Amino acid sequence: MPLGIVLRRAPGVTRWAKWVWTASAVLPGAGAADWRELRREGDTVEYHAATLVLELHGADTDAYLHELGAQTPSIYVILREEGEGDCPLNALLVTASPFEAQDYADSGEEIIEKVPMPPAFFAWVAEFVEEFHEEEVFIKRKRDKHRVDLSQDGIGDPRIGSLEDVYASPALQRRRMQ
Known part of the structure; x- marks a missing residue:
């Protein structure tokens, strides 16, 4: 499903950060966009920065189920800083x-923004999970009942001739052999 990424640029609150960028919304079924301005309130501007395709995979249904059960189900937008200018972020x-x-x-190179999931999108993900999720049955591993410590299957290292040789230095053993 194509999702439009809406990024908000607001004035920074410190002198070191001129602007604060956040992902504020996603637009399900959006068309192509390249930093189209959607709304302006004073210095705060919202842009339809990009449209990315979201793919759901059957192997990830555990993760989707976890997110659907969250207090605020969300979509995650992965962004990367591409430099300065009017469009410093690239939606990956x-x-x-x-x-x-x-x-x-974990890499620390990308910016991860959590955006609340729109209700229609929530229903689409829930339907996907309902159709493809297979609950894995937990099988506890059991130890074998066989006791391996009751019998000795050998005396030890065949290179050690006597108990005194256990702590002997290799040089001393070479002298004995000559």
Whole structure:
């Protein structure tokens, strides 16, 4: 499903950050866009920065189920700083999986923004999970009942001839052999 990424630029609150960029919304089914201005209130501007395709995978239904059960189900937008100027962020990816978003957060190179999931999109993800999710049955591993400590299957290292040789230095053993 194509999702439009809406980025908000607001004035910074410190002298070191001129602007604060955040992902403020996603637009399900949006068309192509390249930093089209949507709304302006004073110095705060919202842009339809990009449209990315969100793909849901059957192997990730556990992650989607986890996100659907969250207090505020969200979509994660992965952004990367591309420099200065009017459009300093590049939208790389959009995902409904909190686990995939965490993988990107671990590198520290990308910016991960959490955007509340629109109701129609929530229904679409829930329907996907309902259709493809298969609950994995937990199987506890059991130890074998066989006791391996009751019998000795050998005396030890065949290179050690006597108990005195255990702590002997290799040089001393060489002298004995000559």
